[in-house]
Amino acid sequence: MQFWLSLCFAIGLAVIHLSSKNMKFLDVLPRSRFLSAAGGISVAYVFLHLLPELGVFQEHLQGEVENSAWSFLESHIYLVAMLGLVLFYGLEQMVKSSKRRNEKAKTQRSSAGVFWVHIGSFTLYNGVIGYLLVHEEYESHWGMLFFFIAMGVHFVTNDKGLRSTHKEDYDKYGQWLLTAAILIGWGIGALYEVNELIISFLVAFIVGGVVLNVLKEELPEERESSFSAFFTGLIAYSILLLL
Structure with a gap:
């Protein structure tokens, strides 16, 4: 049952990516x-x-990697989450620098090389999420549903940001x-x-990426974001997770 449910959710996340450009109500200021x-x-x-789950992974890793090259991660799995955040921050800075260099050419897009590096990183990011739909240790079907909802709305936010950054290149290549x-990530997972060490790395990578990608979209002043809406979404979903 869980296998087929994960397939349905993987298809659902794919549909979200393909349909988000038609959500015209998102293209407003102040921010939707x-x-x-x-x-x-x-x-x-x-x-x-996800963060509490990293704590569980870290407990499971105690002693398992003691004599391996990964022994430094035995009690520092959060380093991977931090590196995930740093990676996506570095990519955003690279894109912004490329766009500034291209301003003299009267184009708002980044260079082709930067576009492919940026999209390539998000391709890996999405592939990991697809994989985790199959191999994340959900306590119940509700757990998988909560993961789907959280990643689904996160994808909508990412789509909006990437489309704004890369314009028609994103619609032509990126979203596909x-x-x-x-779907490829889900297929690999199927x-x-x-092993559990790799799973912990993947979850940590997603943790860092989600935190950075949310903050970069919410914090800039020109976004005119709504703190009340952000706080409402956070509190409402927190209550669901705690229940």
């Missing part, structure tokens, strides 16, 4: 309250589910790659299972 609420939902999921990555 839905996007701010979506950011709150994603942050709630990270802090109330990100959509395919979810065929193969990696």
Whole structure:
């Protein structure tokens, strides 16, 4: 049952990527309250589910990697989450620098090389999420549903940001790659299972990426984001997770 449910959710996340450009109500200033609420939902999921799960992974790793090259991660799995955040922050800075260099050429897009590096990182990000739909240790079907909701609204936010950054290049190439990555990640998860150490790395990577990608969309002044909507989404989803 869980296998087929994960497939349905993977298809659902793919559909979200393909349909988000038709959500015209998101293209407004001040920032759509839905996007701010979506950011709150994603942050709630990270802090109330994924971060505690990293703690569980760390406990399981105690002693397992003691004599291996990964021994430094035995009690520092959060380093991976921090590196995930740093990676996506570095990518955002790279994109902004490229766009500033191209301003003299009267184009608002980043260079082709930067576009592919940026989209490539999000392709990996989506592939990991697709994989975790199969191999994340959900306590029940409700747990998988909560993961789907949190990642679904997060994808809408990411789509909005990437489309704004890369314009028509995103619609022509990016959204299709990100959509395919979810299904490919799910397919890999359906065929193969990696050890718990790798799973912990993947979850940590997602934690860092979600936190950075939410904050970069919510914090800039020009976004005119809604704190009340963000807070409402965070509190409402926190209550659901705690129940």
